[in-house]
């Protein structure tokens with residue numbers, strides 16, 4: 200049985216002080232719900248230690264939103280996996296569509312970062328997903344096959360359960376337009392079938408595949424009830440106290 204993950208992505212929101220304050224309020228509403236699902240808050244780098252401090256003693260984990268593939272060097276403004284590991288960060292989002300779009304991250308970058316994250320014992324949450332145009336052109340399966348394949352190049356079968364994939368259709372991110380449960384299920388099933396083809400049935404059954412894109416308290420339950428959806432990557436709705444409702448939907452479908 201795959202344990203569901205409900206991951207929040209705070210993106211570039213909240214100062215460290217505000218992040219701590221919000222985490223403190225949130226913890227009172229969701230701590231009890233956190234034991235049969237994993238709850239992760241991917242916060243801005245500068246807020247990691249503040250939020251860790253607030254969540255100390257709870258089951259809620261603090262993740263990062265990106266990392267560099269190298270350990271160190273002349274990469275002004277970047278943060279390495281080694282640095283995140285030193286801060287005991289257990290999860291990192293890799294290849295979010297905003298990183299791919301605004302910072303030109305390629306599938307090769309995504310693959311390198313995912314390898315480095317695992318090397319540092321950090322679970323990568325690797326994002327894949329099609330644009331609206333690709334969906335309209337009937338290219339969803341091809342895009343997901345290609346992105347999943349390229350993200351997982353050179354991983355060993357035993358690594359696969361240590362990776363998380365997030366299916367995030369780009370047209371549904373921050374738009375208020377959610378994929379229907381059927382669309383999201385079909386895409387996550389496709390991703391699992393690609394993994395089965397490349398790494399075998401056990402790896403495919405073990406890897407957790409999340410859905411992301413306008414998940415909110417009113418649609419979470421139906422999404423998380425789908426057999427191939429193992430939780431959510433939640434942007435806007437994770438920055439509100441009602442995120443607790445999304446966590447509860449995860450728990451109800453655990």
Ligand code: PGA
Pocket residue numbers: 208367371372373374375411412413414432433434435436
């Ligand atoms: P959203 O963002 O929930 O605001 O659509 C999801 C994401 O970008 O991970």
